[in-house]
Amino acid sequence: MNYETVIGLEVHLQLKTKSKAFCGCSTEFGQEPNTQVCPVCLGFPGSLPVFNQTALDYAIKVALALNCKIQEYTKFDRKNYFYPDLPKNYQISQYDLPLSLAGYLDIELEERQKRIGITRVHMEEDAGKLIHQENFSLVDFNRTGIPLLEIVSEPDISSPEEAHEYLTTLKSVIQYLDVSDCDMEKGSLRCDANISLRPVGAKTLGVKTELKNMNSFKGVKDALAYEIQRQAGLLDSKKTLIQETRLWDAKAAQTLPMRTKEGAKDYRYFPEPDLAPFIIKEDKIAEIKKTIPELPKEKIKRFVKDFGLSEYDAKVLVALKETAQFSEECLKEYRDSNKKPVANWIIGPLAALASNNACEITDLKISAASLVELIELVEKKQVISNLTGKIVLEEMLKTGKGAQKIIEEKNLAQISDSGSLNVIIAEIIKENPKSVADYKTGKANALMFLVGQVMRKSSGKANPKAVQDLLKEKLESV
Amino acid sequence: MELSRLTAHELLEKIRNKEITSEQIHSDLNKKIEELDPKVKAYVRTSHTLNPEPSVNLKGIPVSIKDNICTEGYHTECCSKILAGFNPPYNATVINRIIASGNSFLGLKCNMDEFAFGSSTENSCFGPTHNPWNLECVPGGSSGGSAAAVAADEAIWALGTDTGGSIRQPASFCGVVGLKPTYGRVSRFGLIAFASSLDQIGPLTKDVRDAALLMNIISGYDANDSTSVNTPVPDYTKDLINDIKGMRVGIPKEYFVKGLDPEVKAAVEEAISKLKSLGAQFKEVSLPHTEYAVPVYYIIATAEASSNLARFDAVQYGLREDQKSLIDMYKKTRQLGFGDEAKRRILLGTFALSHGYYDAYYLRAQKVRTLIKQDFDNVFKDFDCIITPTSPTPAFKIGEKTDDPLKMYLSDIYTISVNLAGIPAISVPCGFTKKGLPVGLQILSQHFNEGALLRLAYTYEQNTGWHKIKLKL
Amino acid sequence: MSIDKKTVENVAHLARINLDKKELDKISGQLEHILSFIDKLSSLNTDNIAPTSHILPISNVLRKDELRKSLPIAKTLMNAPAKQGNFFVVPKIIE
Incomplete structure (x- = not known):
């Protein structure tokens, strides 16, 4: 059967502020483990967050560049779940009143342009890094609390190539804004994808897979391409697809199911009581708009x-x-x-x-x-x-x-004067009687061969156009 | 003379006159603690000094600190097994303010209900504190250790925290002054959170003047606390004026109903008569949503607590039950580390936020919170203060309510609305029951109007002298 | 609304608290009792009432993007129940 592909991308972007989202620790990459931490980003008992002005400005800048509507009233929420890279066991994120909604990004495809909807751009904090050993894991909190943007696209993307183009265009826009390194290798840009197939013309969406662990734009493209094959295969053989999260294994070039977590996720979002809401007025938006360069x-x-x-x-x-x-x-x-x-x-x-x-x-x-x-x-x-x-x-x-x-x-200047060139040309004609004869019988290649010989003899300094003209002239008279 | 019996302002005067030194206060206090604390158990014995800095510790007047306020170099465990041995790498802002004011804090920490969950200090992993007025009774809670220490002269003054009455109720049970400031007046940075939108740190003192003095020290904007408010701090001692002529005071009818102990009622009514005779104008008012305060509180406070206490996961600090898998470590550590009340509240709060129940519980509670706040706004349009009993009963017996959590929750019925509305309130002693247990009078006022509370409380105190009645232990 | 044991078990899992059977029975009963009292709220009409998350009308509390000293590693790890080099150590993650 013929299927159409429905893809939505979720991009996480680290903002390149000097200090973290809620404390004064440095955001610099690649430092010794747990040396860029303090009671706030470690979530020590009693510590409290205070939000970074520059992170907010950068977030608004990105949202505007992606044509989103900035919400006048926005707030942080707590997303509650236990994981050892999350020191408070909740992530400060945004839920029902995100920074911005309803934007778009135009991408250039061969011969046409396509508009990809942006559902929302919201602010949150990054988690730490886990290094898994055989029987235990090591935890580094240096990355914890770095300001992140989550950029969620509408499921408007129809192929792995479009996904790649979307990411390339997005990265280019963000780099123009100078608010993130957008380096997938360093993790300052990360991308998850939702993908489902449905018979061409079908109205309802198929069962989707969430893809994670792609480390490059090419990885995203490859993982999506693999997933299309896999899902189509299952659908063709009338097997049921399950909604699941799969991890891309770049070496094996395949996606594998992530060990499923028992029970449905229940993040118990509620408004973050430690942070006051933000009221973003028109004048603030106008001020930030002015800092957006030509995109x-x-x-x-x-x-x-x-x-x-x-x-x-x-x-x-x-x-x-x-x-x-x-x-x-x-x-x-x-x-x-x-x-x-x-x-x-x-x-x-x-x-x-x-x-x-x-x-x-x-x-x-x-x-x-x-x-x-x-x-x-x-x-x-x-x-x-x-x-x-x-x-x-x-x-x-x-x-x-x-x-x-x-x-x-x-002494690399080109030789264009006919005097000097004619001397070389005469020599070449003399040395290559066969090619001259070929030219005479109408073999066009012969001329180019002779031109090449002249160029060689002149150590590349001869003006090729002049050589050609003079050579033709000479050959006529031979 | 026993220096530990004096108030901070009396001691400051003596230091200024070079009659005594800070060292003498400390040594007197230590003697008193050694003598009485085996009976009262106001302090947490394991909070031993890790990092003794005598130069810091012997200055000015020592403040006794509740075990949920971070003190660098001194164990801070919230009287919970799960925080066993926790040594904070930083000081709470209030501690830095105390040091900056030339005073010191006591390395020993005051007992409390685990994570401030309770109204009797029975939920401490170290065992209960005893009410100095009757050792068989509870001192109230959750700041029971702080209140008992001040009442027994084991402390000159103390800091407690108040999320639903945890300063005022123990103050009333122990016959001392307890003030809960306006939400945002005192920095919460370094206070181990119970319910972030309700918690405030405040003073427990022997008289109103000391409360004003300690407020001067701890109040003020803190850039490390996004919910601290950047309005100037007045000199609260300027409000200690023995004159309340023309002050308009409301008496909410919803607070004088069934369940109010007759002796408490009588004491509060007598206090009202006294204040009338001193020139205050009284009128009955209505706070119609009072009956919803307890349910609203136990949703909002437990929901926030369930999230705030998620960080106790055995990864960075505190108790750890070693297990092969991460999830078993989490679950086992939290099973053994949290006491019964902590577990109940975490589960209740998790439930109130969980999928399918959020709107019916948490969201609804937040909406009713709006109504409760509006009740107060309406009254404060026409009144400077509201007067109520602090607690419906005097101190109850240890063990009396431990089997019935709801009964325990209802003992906060008069103090909870204040936290939901974010307004300031003070409890001052207003007499004793026949059995000799103290009774407290609660005075409420509008946001940032601590001045009115202090003025009314001071005038009452100066014209009655209840605070001068000392217990004999 | 009432709460059954299965819900309590699910909530305990979300909160990562182990409950043995005795605890589960006891807590389920207590929570049910407390919730029956809390259900008083459902009698109130709360349509068109704005929820209160923050009691004071504060907004836009922000700090400048400036670096502050991080903790020295010794202080960071001072309370760690298990550490290796600069890292905190946790048991194997099996969900």
Whole structure:
């Protein structure tokens, strides 16, 4: 049978405040176990929480960027359950009056855009970390109390690819806001998924599975893809699906049922008596709105409109906030109405160089001005070839020198004058009679071969276009 | 002269005049404790000094501290097995305030009902405290240790905590002054929570002046407590004015009904006559939702307690029953660590919050809480204070109510509404029964109007002198 | 509304308290008695009445995002019933 897939994602996002949500302990990652704790985040008897102003501001910022409605009256609740990573055995979270509701995020799919609803964005505290040994577990509370946002999507996602795109777009937006590291490896972004299948056209939802333990966006995609196969298999063979939580095992590339907890969960939510409610007025919202920068979606539109770039190029340049800024500088600096070469150079050679150095483009010590100088030397002035340009770029990174200077020092300038080129061309024609004959009989490949030979002889310095023109001319007269 | 018999303000005067030193007060107090506490059992013996700092401990006037207020270096166990040996790594804000005021706190901690669950101090894992006026009787609770210590001169003054009457009821049973401040007036930081929306720390003292003095020390905004209120703290001793002419006082008819002990009733009515003769204007008022206060309280307080006490799980501190699995460790530790009343309240509170019952119990209780608060708001539009008995009966016998939890709950019937409304109230001695047990008069006032309470209580005290009648042990 | 033993057992599980049979019998009876008294509340009409969670009208209590000293590890672990290195230790988690 044909099924359609219904997916909802629940993203947990650590906010990068200096101190924790309810106390002054540091949120820094990777410190010695239990050294970033105090009576408050350890839930010691008698301790009381006081909420972090910056965490609230960041939360509002994210909710606004996701087009949510900020609720004027919001409060914390206690979510009660026993677990050793939760020192108070309740989590301070939000239940019936969350910070914000009813937002959306637009994602770009091939050929179309899709709007994914955001049910709610609410604030809560993170739990600690358990390290399981064979017969016992070790508890580290450093992470306990770090401010978290829970971003719950509507079940509007229809495929693993859409889920991946949703997460990529979400991450990009959050990074633009500069409120979270969004690093899945460090756990500052975590994602659980709800997935169910139903026959195409069916109105009611199928039995859903909750997927956990995905450690990368690819993991989310793979786990969902696996789960579609598994559920479809069960449905096809008329077996009953049970509503359950399954864990993704990335190594085995499969989902496995989590040991089921006896009885239904009963979190006994009630308003947190230790924390006063928040009343968020319009002026506060307006103030925070002002701090939201131009987001990727708008920036892509503007890059297409102002610089004549393709949607694709614009999207790649904009994905990272820092790269976007760098790209915009380059695009403005480049003195030609056709900006395509700039995009090509950043997405191509520069990105490759960053990748080889295991860093971001903006970590390379190459300024926008010096990159533009190089691009102009290649594309506009044709002083050097594309190939030589890449060599010069590497040299720029190594030495910190400008493109023009490197070309001069290394004598890399392109040979375009027919005098010098004709000498080389004459030699090549003489050395390759067979190819010349092939050309004469109409084999187009032969010309490209001969051009290549000339380029080689000139150590790449010959201007390929000029070579081609002169070569054709010469061959006609042979 | 036995210094331990004096009030804090009398001792301060003597220190100022260089007649005595703090050391003398301490040594007198220690003698008294050694002599009387084997009978009274006001202090918890295991709260021995872990970290003696004599420089801190011998300054000013020592304050005796209830066992649910965190004192760094001194065991703080809420008189519960589950917190056996717990040594807090920090001081409660009130303790820091006491030290900053040039005073000290006693390393020994006062006995109490386990986690403040009770009205008789019988629910302590260390055994009951005895009422100094009659050792067969309870001292009230849950701050029974603090009240008994002050009454027996084993303390100069003390801190208790009040969630449903736990300062005022023992004060009335032991013939001392007990004040529950407005919710938010005194920081709760470092008070091991019973019911977060109701708990307040307050003084138990030998007279009203000492209550005002201790209020001056412990009151004030605390940035570590989100529910503490940032309004200026007046000098409460300025309210000690022996003049109540024109003060408007309400007498709620719902408090003078069946169940009120005739001797208590008589003592309170006599006090009212006395206050009338001193110029206060009395009028009967109505607090129509009074009968719902106990049920509302036992839902809200136990619900909050069930969550607050979830942290006692044997992971970071306290008792641990070693078991192979985590869940068995939780369950066994909590079975053995909590006393019967604690278990009852945790289960009741868990039930009130559980799926399917929340709306019928917790939510409904919160709504009725609104009605109870409105009752008080209405009365305080026209009145400065309300006067009631503190407790429907004088101190009862040890063991008399332990088998009937509901009967025990109903002994808080006059004190509970105050916590639900968050208002301040004071209990002052207003006489004795024929058998020689003290009776307390309760005065209530609007939020942050502790001044009115103190003025009325002070005037009454100065014109009657009940506080000067000392017991002989 | 009354409370039966099965409900009490479930509640005891939620609260992670073991009850032996004697305790369960006794507590069930006591809770039933207390709840029958509490049920007095159901006679009251509470429609359109706002619930009170906080008795004082306080809101927006916030602190600045500033670091404060954490506890030294010795103090953190001072009360620990079981520890290993810097960690607290708990028995195997089997739910």
